[in-house]
Amino acid sequence: MNSAMTAQTDAAFRIRTPQREDGAAVWKLVDDAGGLELNSAYTYLLMCTHFRDTCVVAEQQKRLLGCVLAYRPPRNPDCVFVWQVGVAPEKRGAGLGGRMLDALVELPECRDARFLSASVSAANLASRALFTGFARRHGAALQEEPFLPESCFPQQHASEPLLKIGPLH
Numbered sequence: 001m002n003s004a005m006t007a008q009t010d011a012a013f014r015i016r017t018p019q020r021e022d023g024a025a026v027w028k029l030v031d032d033a034g035g036l037e038l039n040s041a042y043t044y045l046l047m048c049t050h051f052r053d054t055c056v057v058a059e060q061q062k063r064l065l066g067c068v069l070a071y072r073p074p075r076n077p078d079c080v081f082v083w084q085v086g087v088a089p090e091k092r093g094a095g096l097g098g099r100m101l102d103a104l105v106e107l108p109e110c111r112d113a114r115f116l117s118a119s120v121s122a123a124n125l126a127s128r129a130l131f132t133g134f135a136r137r138h139g140a141a142l143q144e145e146p147f148l149p150e151s152c153f154p155q156q157h158a159s160e161p162l163l164k165i166g167p168l169h
């Protein structure tokens with residue numbers, strides 16, 4: 001799917017793959033969303049260029065309202081790893097995150113993935129609900145396993161267990 005094609009459209013949102021020009025808006029969305037770790041603007045530009053085929057953004061009237069930043073791990077190519085999900089504060093609770101995840105796994109670069117995974121701290125109840133809902137909608141099992149213990153982080157940070165959903169399709 002190219003960026004001009006829409007993975008999912010309705011009266012409210014257009015979900016598509018990002019373009020290089022979306023990088024700054026994705027950075028701003030993550031900054032405004034709160035609760036997400038804000039990385040350098042360069043990181044978001046890379047996601048919108050090098051990894052654009054495994055990411056989606058949601059827009060309404062040309063304003064970015066959501067993003068799912070993901071990639072296929074080289075050592076685990078049958079999986080799509082979701083790195084960040086951001087939704088504009090005023091659009092939370094409207095199901096946009098779930099719709100973006102659904103669109104993500106339908107992208108040509110993700111369609112053959114057997115699993116979707118993400119690292120989510122135990123305290124992040126909204127993300128856990130998002131991924132639990134995704135697993136339910138796709139009739140897939142959700143397993144949790146250790147991934148990044150707090151001792152791996154250079155400063156105080158909660159452990160990030162891996163949520164693994166699948167098999168998909």
